[in-house]
Amino acid sequence: MKRLCIAILLGSMVQGVFAQKIEIKGTVRSAANSEAVEFVNVVLQTIDSTFVTGVSTNNEGNFNLNKIDAGDYRLVLSSVGYTTQYITLDGIKRNTNLGDIFLEDDAIALEGVTISGSSQISRPDRKLVFPSERQMKVSTNGVNLLQEMMLPRILVNPMNNEIGISGGGELQLRINGAKADINEIKALRPADIIRIEYHDNPGLRYGNAEIVLDYIVRRPDTGGNFGTDLSQGINAMWGNYNVFGKVNHKKSEFGLSYYMGPRDFYGMYRDNEENFHLADGSNIQRVERGEPSHAMLFMQNLNVNYSLQASKNSLFSATFRLRGNNQPNWDYQGVLYNVNDETDMVNMTDRTKNSWTRPSLDLYYQQNLKNKQTLVFNLVGTYNREKSHRIYQESLKDEMLTDINNDVLGNKYSLIGEAIYEKQFSKGNALSFGLQHTQSYSNNEYRNGHNYDTKMHQGNTYIFSEYRGKINKLDYRFGLSLTRFYYNQSGNDKSSKKYSVNPKAVLHYTFSDHSFLRWKAEVFNATPSLSDLSATEQTVDSFQIRRGNPNLKAYLCYRTELTYEWKKGIFYSNLWGAYDYRPNAIMDEKYQEGNKIIQTWNNQKDWQKVSGRLMLRVGPLWDMLQLSFTGGVNHYMSNGNNYSHTYTNWYYEAQASFNYKRFSLFWQINTNWNNFWGETLSGGENIQMLGVYYKHKDLRVGVGAFNPFTDNYKVQNENWNRFASYKTKSYIKESAQMLLVSLSYNFSFGRKFKGIQRKVNNSDNDSGVMSTGK
Known part of the structure; x- marks a missing residue:
């Protein structure tokens, strides 16, 4: 009986050890100058690429993944301007500090990863919104993908693929930093979209913009893409053809x-x-x-x-x-x-x-x-x-x-x-x-x-x-x-x-x-x-x-x-x-x-x-x-x-x-x-x-x-x-x-x-003509 009690106690202790939640942390730096890199996407996946959790590095390049079960994982680090890095974590059982992780500089890098669970990371000047596998699976372009994300103040009209702001104001659409129009957003394939950067607090460089939506996408080196997007009214002559x-x-x-x-x-x-x-x-x-x-x-x-x-x-x-x-x-x-x-x-x-x-x-x-x-x-x-x-x-x-x-x-x-x-x-x-x-x-x-x-x-x-x-x-x-x-x-x-x-x-x-x-x-x-x-x-x-x-x-x-x-x-x-x-x-x-x-x-x-x-x-x-x-x-x-x-x-x-x-x-x-x-x-x-x-x-x-x-x-x-x-x-x-x-x-x-991202774009839409009607 005494041996049985000891065995039960030891089994409980072992189970407690293995049930313990662990922490994974580290610091991401540039391999070129050892400076900390902020806004790096840090995604933890299982070996079969299932999403577990994800964060973004802070201003000091630090990241911290909490409440992780012991097991085998893959850590994926990606950021604009750097080559994506994959780190295998086999048999991790205790709190782990990975120390400094160096990303190779590539000024035109735009690679990313597919996330199987919806993720949104808030920063002082923007939100980093990662589309989930579910959202990409049911979407065909950048407009109806945005519709699935339901971002604050963003109104998406799925009937005619329009994007607006609740209450009005200037909405700037961008692709890799370059200001784009709605037709360019329609041409984006969801599989090529790494994330959407949602600026609800844009800086002075954006002028009087109320909100900026910046689609960070992958770009083809050779080849390209073609597509069409058609909508037609059945009981009225109303159409959108792209x-x-x-x-x-x-x-x-x-x-x-x-x-x-x-x-x-x-x-x-x-x-x-x-x-x-x-x-x-x-x-x-x-x-x-x-x-x-x-x-x-x-x-x-x-x-x-x-x-x-x-x-x-x-x-x-x-x-x-x-x-x-x-x-x-x-x-x-x-x-x-x-x-x-x-x-x-x-x-x-x-x-x-x-x-x-x-x-x-x-x-x-x-x-x-x-x-x-x-x-x-x-x-x-x-x-x-x-x-x-x-x-x-x-x-x-x-x-x-x-x-x-x-x-x-x-x-x-x-x-x-x-x-x-x-x-x-x-x-x-x-x-x-x-x-x-x-x-x-x-x-x-x-x-x-x-x-x-x-x-x-x-x-x-x-x-x-x-x-x-x-x-x-x-x-x-x-x-x-x-x-x-x-x-x-x-x-x-x-x-x-x-x-x-x-x-x-x-x-x-x-x-x-x-x-x-x-x-x-x-x-x-x-x-x-x-x-x-x-x-x-x-x-x-x-x-x-x-x-x-x-x-x-x-x-x-x-x-x-x-x-x-x-x-x-x-x-x-x-x-x-x-x-x-x-x-x-x-x-x-x-x-x-x-x-x-x-x-x-x-x-x-x-x-x-x-x-x-x-x-x-x-x-x-x-x-x-x-x-x-x-x-x-x-x-x-x-x-x-x-x-x-x-x-x-x-x-x-x-x-x-x-x-x-x-x-x-x-x-x-x-x-x-x-x-x-x-x-x-x-x-x-x-x-x-x-x-x-x-x-x-x-x-x-x-x-x-x-x-x-x-x-x-x-x-x-x-x-x-x-x-x-x-x-x-x-x-x-x-x-x-x-x-x-x-x-x-x-x-x-x-x-x-991996393509460089464009920063600005300007246009003049004021005709200067006085209206003539009521």
Whole structure:
């Protein structure tokens, strides 16, 4: 009996030893200079490549893997700029310090590993989001892969492969550091995507970007890839057609992508309520009852790219982009009623034909220097050409009461030049500074019974410097920028010139691997658009005239925000609040002039917004189901020179993703996020989307529905002006219960190589033409 007790005790001790959780840690350094390397992806796998856990090295190059069971493992270390290293750990039974691990320098390395379990690592300036095997298995491109990840504030429309930000703001899409457009993201194969770097706190080098999504991908050395992504409405003429391809030969890469998007609707109409208080004391209240009319447009985008990797430390690329939109019909028709006398009614027609073309040439050069230094030069030339023709008529039987014809021809030329220098120091500290200058010239012709020819010059100069450092658990970033805005219109004796100094500060405190708190404050410059500055006018209807204001001044914007994040296991939460203050903001205003109401813009007193948002995410559950919910509120305070308004908007967004074997199901609902600016409320979309997909190898097919549970689709806009207010509801019947079919096919050939990542990209999308419609 005594021997049996001893045997049981010894067995328990042995079992306790083997059940003990162990720790694996180490420090990653560069083999070239022995400096610590941060943001290295450290992945622990079993011998059969099953994911166990993963972390990223900190600013000192350290990593720590906790709560590991004894056994046989493989450690995989990968990072941009270094060759991936594999370390075999056989029969590990106790806490292990691997000491210094040296990665061989390869300035163009982009290799990575496939992770079998979802992983997200938070850093002060970004999140490193690794796609899981499950997410890649059900995705065919970079857009629907992002949809599966459910990142904070990112809205993915799987029906037409669009990516946006909840609440608006500038979203920058990048591939290996280079700014890309949505069609280039569609061309990415999920198997080539190592990770997505999610910058929800971008630095000054990104300008006014709200969020930056940088896809870190593998690149082919020889061979390339080709593919297509097609979506087509079943019960409506709605389509998205994409074809793309890329071929590599030695040090050169050739790429081409083309997108075509036709739309043809016959169920578009609007209902409108208007109130006019004229200078003679009369008050007119009328209602527009819309009738189904025709809406047709045709969008197309072409990208042609050539890049040369002359050495592992240099990259040159030239990209030609052609954007175009032809809108031959955007027609409204209906009847206008006098609210006080319904027998007083007239027929109304409001038809707009519009087209624009935007070719651009982008030249880029990057040179990596010794000691973690980088130089970037970028030059972009753009030509914007826009044509617009609007007819507005009010008639009674055969008598024409109002007949308005507006013709606009706009030509704008712009040149953007940028230079950036970056230097990485030890312990994660970094310094960057740069210069950007934009010079533009526009020549616009307005014909509406009066002939207006406007010639305008505009210049924007932006100089910035930013430093990033760390004190224990506190990461900080301080930046300072100087902006210069210049504007002149020919024939106008006045010119505008303004200088401003814009500081930015970020404090990021990491409580643990599961939570952090971040505070950000910044001042940035806002400049008037060329269309608002035009010394011209356009007739809107029988009572209203839209007029530009060449006396507009640039103004400063002040913003502060606080973010708290907590995540553990399958649970994730993000709590965010912000305050915006913009004194002298350029906002709309209206005033009486005879029996006409003049719509214009002016520097008003101030605009303020208080915002709050909470995001909750759970999943994946059973490696199949993922749920996400976001709720928030925006409170607006708009104070003009002659008005004061407040408005509060509550909203929510919810998503669910379910995957089983080769099938995936996606559901999404968004309630209206409404924006209030000046005296105008711009309504958001209240939409639902439902889709089912099946994937086999490189082919994915699916069916989906847009607003499947409603019989109509509308967007509501309002204006609260005391002289001329309105409440407009715009409808497109085809957008309700619209059924879609989709097909994606993407394949590649050739071996992989490691490509240098591009840092910046610029574009000019402002045509400088004043709008002619309501």
